[in-house]
Amino acid sequence: MTCTFSSTCPIVDPTAIQQLAQVSGPCITIQIPDHQRGAQQGSRHAILRDLLREARERAADLLGPIEEMIRSGEIDSNGPGLAIFRAPDFMAHYSAPSTNRETVVIGDHFHLTPLIARAFAPQHLFVLGLSKKHLRLFKYASGECSERPLPTGVAMSLEIAGEFDQGNFFRLVDEGLKPALHGKPLLLMGVREEIRAYRRTATYPRILNHEVDGNVDHLSLSQIADCAADAAQTDYFEAGEKVLADYAEMPDRARTLSDALGILEAASAGRVHRLCFCTDQPDDLINEAVVETLRNGGEVFALPQDRMLADTPMAAILRY
DSSP: OOOOOOSSOOBOOHHHHHHHHTOOSSEEEEEEOOBOTTOTTOOHHHHHHHHHHHHHHHHGGGOHHHHHHHHHTOSOSSBSOEEEEEETTEEEEEEOTTOOSOEEEEESSOOOHHHHHHHHSOSEEEEEEOOSSOOEEEEEETTEEEEEOOOTTOOSSHHHHOSOOHHHHHHHHHHHHHHHHTTOOEEEEEOHHHHHHHHHHOOOTTEEEEEEESOGGGSOHHHHHHHHHHHHHHHHHHHHHHHHHHHHHOSOGGGEEOOHHHHHHHHHTTOEEEEEEETTSOOHHHHHHHHHHHHTTOEEEEEOGGGSOTTOSEEEEEOO
8 A cells, every 4th residue: 555645634434444454564553632722731743742752662664754744734733633544655644533542552453443433423414403483404424514405395494384284394394305315314403392293204214313402593513513423423332232132132152252362263264244342441352353353344333331231342243
């Protein structure tokens, strides 16, 4: 692979994770949390220089391009969380919101486990601000939110729609929105009673279970984006919990594993179909199993401890 740089600093997504999983070491992974100007711990540049000093003893020959990033101003000294990946003949960096602390990890693989949950949550979804008086539609894409016009034929209020009751109005809205949503998830925001009324009449199959109670008119676009990101994360966690339920109910127990070394061996052999792991137990062995699962086309689900099975940091469903 050739060295690649991104001036736009995109958010880590499934395509990026899959690419990173294919890279062989030595691999340097640097993660820096969100940083605001004037923060006590100094600028991102200062934090990054400190992390590079930690890495110098083990991987000095790989640090040049990262140091050049600092000198050239390719990354700002302040801003959202940042993840930098460096290996022989490879380099990339991404925006990584909600990274908790600065870390540098050097190993045979990139350290991907802290990024999995955000990367594999839905990156694109729509938000419907529900109200009989004023409907509003928003599109969430890779961390940002923008308002979109309602499709032709969808009235923005019950009054404009004419002589309909609320149920019929919401049914017409649901039918009118379907072509514009392109099968993407839909988050409902509004007064709880109106959300319930909409759910009773709607047939769109990708309405998220998660919902936001409150008037969307009182929120900024960045606040709506935060709500959408939380909803996407919850949707991903719910998908992981379904995998855990399948794991627990699997009649053929020979196709399940919870032993870490056994899972890593199976993942390396391409046998792991789906893997759930606990995000609250950072571990090199877990990271290796995640990377090997991804390399061989398996699915991974990062779950917090309270959503995992008790005393089970990893749970795998095997292909055979």
